[in-house]
Each structure stands twice: as structure tokens, then as C-alpha cells.
Amino acid sequence: MGKTLAEKVWDAHVVRKGEGEGANAQPDLLFIDLHLVHEVTSPQAFEGLRLAGRPLRRVDLTIATEDHNTPTLDIDKPIADLTSRTQIETLRANCREFGVRLHSLGDKEQGIVHVVGPQLGLTQPGMTVVCGDSHTSTHGAFGALAMGIGTSEVEHVMATQTLSLKPFKTMAINVEGTLRPGVTAKDIILAVIAKIGTGGGQGYVLEYRGSAIRALSMDARMTICNMSIEAGARAGMVAPDQTTYDYMEGRPHAPEGADWDAAVEYWNTLHTDADATFDVEVDLDADTLEPFVTWGTNPGQGVSLSSKVPSPEDFGDENAKAAAERALQYMGLEAGTPMKDIRVDTVFLGSCTNSRIEDLRVAADIIRGREKDPKVRMLVVPGSARVRLEAEAEGLDKVFKEFGAEWRFAGCSMCLGMNPDQLEPGERCASTSNRNFEGRQGKGGRTHLVSPVVAAATAVRGTLSSPSDLESAAAGTLTGIAV
Amino acid sequence: MEAFTTHTGIGVPLRQSNVDTDQIIPAVYLKRITRTGFEDALFAAWRKDESFILNQAPFNAGSVLVAGPDFGTGSSREHAVWALKDYGFKAVLSSRFADIFRGNSGKQGLLAAQVAQDDIELIWKVLENHPGTEVKVDLVSKTVECGNIVAPFDIDDYTRWRLLEGLDDIGLTLQHEEDITAYEATRPSFKPKTLPAKVDAG
Numbered sequence: 001m002g003k004t005l006a007e008k009v010w011d012a013h014v015v016r017k018g019e020g021e022g023a024n025a026q027p028d029l030l031f032i033d034l035h036l037v038h039e040v041t042s043p044q045a046f047e048g049l050r051l052a053g054r055p056l057r058r059v060d061l062t063i064a065t066e067d068h069n070t071p072t073l074d075i076d077k078p079i080a081d082l083t084s085r086t087q088i089e090t091l092r093a094n095c096r097e098f099g100v101r102l103h104s105l106g107d108k109e110q111g112i113v114h115v116v117g118p119q120l121g122l123t124q125p126g127m128t129v130v131c132g133d134s135h136t137s138t139h140g141a142f143g144a145l146a147m148g149i150g151t152s153e154v155e156h157v158m159a160t161q162t163l164s165l166k167p168f169k170t171m172a173i174n175v176e177g178t179l180r181p182g183v184t185a186k187d188i189i190l191a192v193i194a195k196i197g198t199g200g201g202q203g204y205v206l207e208y209r210g211s212a213i214r215a216l217s218m219d220a221r222m223t224i225c226n227m228s229i230e231a232g233a234r235a236g237m238v239a240p241d242q243t244t245y246d247y248m249e250g251r252p253h254a255p256e257g258a259d260w261d262a263a264v265e266y267w268n269t270l271h272t273d274a275d276a277t278f279d280v281e282v283d284l285d286a287d288t289l290e291p292f293v294t295w296g297t298n299p300g301q302g303v304s305l306s307s308k309v310p311s312p313e314d315f316g317d318e319n320a321k322a323a324a325e326r327a328l329q330y331m332g333l334e335a336g337t338p339m340k341d342i343r344v345d346t347v348f349l350g351s352c353t354n355s356r357i358e359d360l361r362v363a364a365d366i367i368r369g370r371e372k373d374p375k376v377r378m379l380v381v382p383g384s385a386r387v388r389l390e391a392e393a394e395g396l397d398k399v400f401k402e403f404g405a406e407w408r409f410a411g412c413s414m415c416l417g418m419n420p421d422q423l424e425p426g427e428r429c430a431s432t433s434n435r436n437f438e439g440r441q442g443k444g445g446r447t448h449l450v451s452p453v454v455a456a457a458t459a460v461r462g463t464l465s466s467p468s469d470l471e472s473a474a475a476g477t478l479t480g481i482a483v
Numbered sequence: 484m485e486a487f488t489t490h491t492g493i494g495v496p497l498r499q500s501n502v503d504t505d506q507i508i509p510a511v512y513l514k515r516i517t518r519t520g521f522e523d524a525l526f527a528a529w530r531k532d533e534s535f536i537l538n539q540a541p542f543n544a545g546s547v548l549v550a551g552p553d554f555g556t557g558s559s560r561e562h563a564v565w566a567l568k569d570y571g572f573k574a575v576l577s578s579r580f581a582d583i584f585r586g587n588s589g590k591q592g593l594l595a596a597q598v599a600q601d602d603i604e605l606i607w608k609v610l611e612n613h614p615g616t617e618v619k620v621d622l623v624s625k626t627v628e629c630g631n632i633v634a635p636f637d638i639d640d641y642t643r644w645r646l647l648e649g650l651d652d653i654g655l656t657l658q659h660e661e662d663i664t665a666y667e668a669t670r671p672s673f674k675p676k677t678l679p680a681k682v683d684a685g
Contacts, residue, residue, distance in 0.1 A: 015659070015662050015663055015666040016659050016662045018641075024640050027641055029656060029659060031663070031667070031670075033670075033674055033675075034675070034677070040513050040514075040560075041513075041559065041560065041561070043516035044516070044517070044518040044561075047516075047518070052653070054653070057663075059677075059678060060676040060677055060678040061676060061677060062677060063677040068510075068513075069514065081514075083514040083515065086514075086516065087514050087515075087516055090516045101677050101678055101680050108682065108683075109682055120681075120682070121675065122675050122677060124674070124675060132559060132561075133558075133559055134557065134558050134559040148559035149559060149583070149586075150559055150560075150561035150564070150583060150586060150587035150590065151518075151561040151562075151587075152587065152590035152591065152652065153586070153587075153590065155653065156652055156653050156656065159653045159656075159657070160653060160656045160657060160660075160663060161663065161667075162656060162663055164652065164655075164656065166639065166641070198501055198553055198556050199552065199553040199556070199579050199581075202553075202579065202580075202581065202582055203582060229557075230557075232553070232556065232581060232582070233582075234582045234583060252681035252682055252683055253675040253676075253677075253681055254675075255673040255675070259672055259673040260673070262671065262672075262673050263671075263673035266671070266673075298501045298503065298556070319500040319551055319552060320500070322498070322499075322500070323499070323500050323501060326499075386683070416505075416510045416558075417510060418510045418511065418513065418514065435503075435505065435557060435558075437503045437505040437506065437557060438505070438506060438528065439505065439506075439509055439528050440505050440510075443509075
């Protein structure tokens with residue numbers, strides 16, 4: 001019988017097969033091709049190595065960036081928050097001591113770890129990629145097996161370049177059809193999470209398949225794989241194809257010459273065989289999909305933007321009902337309110353989910369020549385210093401600034417508010433990030449997860465909006481003039 | 484890691500599903516560079532509310548957390564496990580755990596015991612009707628006891644064995660260092676290396 005993509009990548013990395021069969025089997029020992037490191041989940045791991053007198057086994061497969069704590073203003077000044085500064089300085093000292101390549105604040109390659117890896121060409125098909133960050137699933141967009149790990153595992157990878165893992169089950173997410181204008185990769189993944197739930201993917205690797213996935217760019221595939229963890233899956237994957245190779249070719253660490261040819265020959269084998277079977281298959285119709293937004297406090301609590309805030313009574317399960325009640329209270333929402341009537345205070349365009357150059361381009365296209373709702377503040381935070389430079393070369397920074405948005409330096413920023421970019425209690429935000437948990441963007445802050453185009457349209461109107469709402473508003477104005 | 488065989492302590496009913504790691508420990512507490520001292524950070528936002536269960540005796544002295552489904556979702560932060568341990572929790576019972584949280588628990592000697600939701604509901608009732616009731620978690624027999632209830636729990640055999648023996652993961656793996664070296668010798672040359680660093684000229 002054939003193998004799935006995930007099984008092929010897994011099998012190619014087994015250093016030592018676990019003894020035993022089935023539920024009693026010991027875990028396999030897997031080799032890790034790339035270890036990404038940042039300041040938050042690494043200090044205790046470096047300390048562990050130091051205490052045990054162990055070296056970092058493969059510094060040539062390890063790279064670090066500063067992202068979670070970094071300020072997005074005044075980056076040339078010392079970091080004001082002392083604990084943040086200490087954590088960054090600890091990373092710098094650790095990288096110096098162990099010989100790890102580090103891209104620090106101010107460096108052209110600094111940025112969110114999941115934006116930096118792919119952009120340097122370090123993320124490639126068929127690799128195993130790990131990082132002490134759950135959104136490592138992002139790199140699965142290249143056909144890599146990529147997953148978030150805890151700090152003990154970070155230390156384990158540093159010491160051994162391997163991880164002990166039990167095989168995952170496999171789940172196919174089949175997305176067939178063509179997305180309508182204004183509907184994006186973000187809407188696909190929010191709809192998937194609403195469908196299977198925040199625990200639906202636990203124990204699985206997801207493989208996103210179908211014509212709608214094949215039609216997506218790499219930036220869009222990364223958005224989808226990024227949020228696999230929000231469905232409970234540690235990893236999500238897309239089989240590599242010409243779109244992948246076109247993205248990779250010429251990047252600093254992409255193979256060259258004969259290595260490139262050998263790599264492509266191997267990458268071409270990285271697809272699920274026709275006779276392979278998945279443990280579970282889930283279908284989603286791209287043709288009928290609408291822009292999707294969340295109303296609650298977990299990423300599974302989402303609906304179409306054109307619908308209404310649900311009532312707890314809509315949920316059969318007692319736990320889901322109680323969760324909905326609690327979420328509505330926290331979010332300050334009443335059941336039955338049209339989603340499009342919800343007014344926001346802030347729009348955040350950024351995070352490892354949606355801060356790549358295409359995300360900035362599509363948002364800029366919508367706001368170009370329009371005015372921002374004066375009551376809304378908008379923060380635009382490119383995913384990396386390089387994305388910021390690229391956007392500036394295209395003049396996107398001017399579009400955002402003329403619109404009245406704040407154009408910031410790269411980092412995780414308001415996705416989790418470890419730096420000064422936070423919501424105030426009660427402040428409501430349309431955010432292109434990945435988690436709408438209580439207090440995630442600042443204590444008492446209220447988050448609605450949206451796509452970049454919905455974020456942009458919302459900044460224009462002040463209420464949750466899709467780009468098509470802008471067109472009809474413009475059409476209405478024109479009719480008014482004609483009359 | 485300290486070995487775990489059985490533990491008996493006051494049960495804390497947390498009637499909530501989807502307790503994500505941002506709730507277990509908010510991001511602001513992740514700036515520390517130590518592995519201990521996170522007890523004040525556990526459920527920091529919720530503990531500001533006086534009616535929160537951990538603000539009430541005898542639950543504030545609890546050591547077995549009994550939570551709703553999908554416990555530990557979201558971020559990979561192992562700080563969530565450290566905070567639970569530092570507060571004094573030895574075991575968490577839930578009908579479903581997020582994968583990364585479950586893995587982190589196993590590395591740190593916090594027992595994540597998967598108990599059927601029906602049994603969780605029964606245990607909740609006992610703990611709510613008789614605050615201070617102790618829960619016994621027995622890793623040898625894979626059962627939990629609370630009042631008259633005896634319920635089985637699931638945990639994978641490998642994690643169970645490591646917890647029972649108190650084994651260090653890295654030490655176990657390094658016993659197979661020859662296998663790692665042999666694997667490394669077979670990696671194709673097209674696989675990327677981070678060093679020497681290559682960057683765009685621009």
C-alpha cells in the first residue's frame with residue numbers, strides 16, 4: 001500500500017525505530033533537519049545544556065531570531081521593558097556561547113521565526129523542522145513535517161538533533177473548487193477549525209489537498225498550515241509543486257546547480273500516493289465559502305461574516321454551550337447581533353499568520369485611495385525586516401501611512417502582546433493573527449480573527465466588513481450623485 | 484526527573500473546556516529566563532477574580548486539577564506545566580489534552596491523565612458537593628479514585644514507563660548516539676545548513 005506525504009517524510013527521518021507494535025510501541029527517534037530558536041522558549045534549554053555540560057550538537061542546523069519581545073518602535077534604542085531586555089540579551093549571550101547564528105533586532109534578516117526560515121530558503125520540502133513555538137506548523141506549507149515543541153524538547157534537539165515521537169495519524173482536508181473574490185486562505189482555515197473544532201486535529205498531521213489549495217501561493221499556504229495547531233494538530237502539510245519550487249529557487253539557502261536538480265527530483269516524490277489511505281478525510285467546498293470571522297474566545301468559535309453572533313442555545317453539547325455563554329460575556333456581545341454591526345477600536349495587520357508581503361499587498365490594494373474610519377487605530381507590523389524593506393520598495397508603507405495606519409518594525413507584536421503593542425481592557429480588535437483567547441492581545445482585550453482583506457475593509461468602515469461591502473458603499477454613493 | 488507512582492491530594496474542579504495555555508499562564512510571565520518560580524503566574528488573570536476556584540479554601544491547597552475537555556490548547560509554552568507544578572499540582576485530569584501540552588507534562592513529571600468525560604462529570608459533583616475531597620491518582624494501576632468513584636485513565640505506555648522510572652529523555656537518546664551519527668552520514672548534500680550564513684545582497 002502507498003504512503004501519505006506525512007508518512008514519507010516521517011520514514012525518511014527515522015534514526016531508530018521504536019520497539020514494539022501498535023499502542024505499546026515505543027516512540028521512533030526522528031532526525032531534525034532544522035531547529036529554529038527564539039528568545040522566549042530557549043533560555044531554560046540553553047541553561048540545561050550548560051548544567052549538564054553538553055554541547056549543542058548541530059549548530060549548522062540551528063538558527064535564532066528575536067521576535068516575541070521585540071518592540072516595533074524605536075528599535076535603535078535599548079528595550080525599555082527590563083525583563084524583555086534581559087530575555088533578548090540572554091539569547092544573544094547563549095548564541096555567542098554555543099555558536100548559534102542569530103539575527104538580532106536591527107538586522108535585515110530579523111523577524112518572526114516562521115517568516116525568516118522560508119524567506120532565507122532554509123525551509124524546504126521533505127524536511128523535519130521544529131521550534132519552541134506552536135506555529136512552527138507554518139513550514140508544512142513546503143511539504144515539510146514541521147511542529148512546535150516545548151522547552152524540554154528544545155533542549156533535547158539541541159543536545160541530540162533528534163526527537164522521540166510516536167507516529168501521528170493522518171487527516172486529509174480536501175478543499176475543492178474556486179475561492180470567490182475577497183475570500184482567502186485565512187477563511188479556509190478558519191472554516192476548517194470551526195468545522196472540526198479546536199481538538200479535532202489532536203494526534204493527527206493534516207494534509208491540505210484539492211484544487212483550491214493547489215491554486216494558492218506559498219504565502220497563502222503558509223497561512224493555512226500556520227493555524228493547523230488551532231485545530232489541535234501539531235503539523236499541517238501541503239505537497240510541494242511548481243509553486244513551491246518557483247518560490248524557493250534563488251533564495252539564499254536554496255540548493256544550487258546539481259544539488260537543485262537532485263533536490264527537485266526528490267521533492268517530486270513527496271506527495272500522497274494514489275493508493276494511500278488517510279485515517280480521516282474532511283471536505284470543504286471552496287465555491288461557497290465566505291469571509292470568516294470569530295465571535296468567541298477560541299479559534300473554533302467562528303462564523304461567516306454575513307451571519308449573526310450565535311446563541312449558546314445553538315449548541316447541543318453542554319460544554320460548548322457553557323463555553324459560548326462565557327465567550328459572549330467576555331467579548332461583550334449579544335446573541336443575534338449581525339457580525340457586520342460589530343464596531344472595532346483597533347485593526348492589527350501582522351503575526352506569523354498574515355504578515356508576509358502578499359498579505360500587505362492585498363490589504364494595501366483595498367485601502368489605497370480610501371479613508372480610514374477616524375475612530376479606528378490600525379497597526380501594520382511586517383513579519384520580518386526583509387518584508388518591511390520589500391514593502392517599502394513597492395511604496396506600500398506610503399499607502400498605509402496616508403491611510404492613517406501606523407507602519408511598524410517587524411516582530412510578533414500585538415499577536416500576543418509580549419512587547420508594548422497591547423489592547424486595553426475592553427478594547428475590540430479585528431486581528432489577522434491566530435488566537436482570540438481571553439487576554440491574548442492584552443488583558444481584557446477582545447479579539448476577532450479575520451483575513452487581511454477583511455482587516456483592511458474593517459479599518460475603512462469601522463465595523464467588521466468584507467471588501468464587497470466597500471464596493472456596494474461606493475456604488476451607493478455614485479447612485480446618490482447621479483440622482 | 485522525579486519518579487511518579489501514586490499521588491493523593493485535594494481535587495480542584497475546573498468546569499471549563501478549552502483551557503488554553505494563555506489562560507494557564509499569560510504571555511507577560513514568559514519573559515523570565517528561569518525554570519522555576521512561576522506559582523504566582525498560574526491562571527494569573529482568573530485569580531484576580533475572588534470567586535475563582537483557586538481563591539477558595541480548601542481548593543487553594545489542591546494538587547489534582549480536574550478540568551473540562553481540550554485542556555492545554557494553543558501555545559507550546561512549557562511554562563504552563565512549570566506554573567502548574569510550581570503551584571503544587573501533581574496531576575491534571577481531562578477527557579482530552581492538547582498534544583504539545585501532554586508531551587510537555589510527560590517531560591516534567593506532571594501527570595496528564597485522560598479520563599472519560601462521564602467520569603470527569605461524576606468527580607466534579609463529588610468535589611463540588613464535598614469540597615476538600617481527595618483524589619488518588621495511581622499510575623501503576625492507571626486509575627483515579629475520588630469518593631466512591633474508581634475510574635480508569637489513559638496514558639501512553641512509554642510516558643508512563645518514563646514517569647514511573649523518573650528517566651531523563653536526553654540521557655535515553657544519547658544511548659543511541661551511534662545511530663544518530665550513522666544517520667547523519669547518509670543525509671543528502673542538498674539539505675540546507677544554516678552555517679555559513681548566506682543572505683540576500685539587498
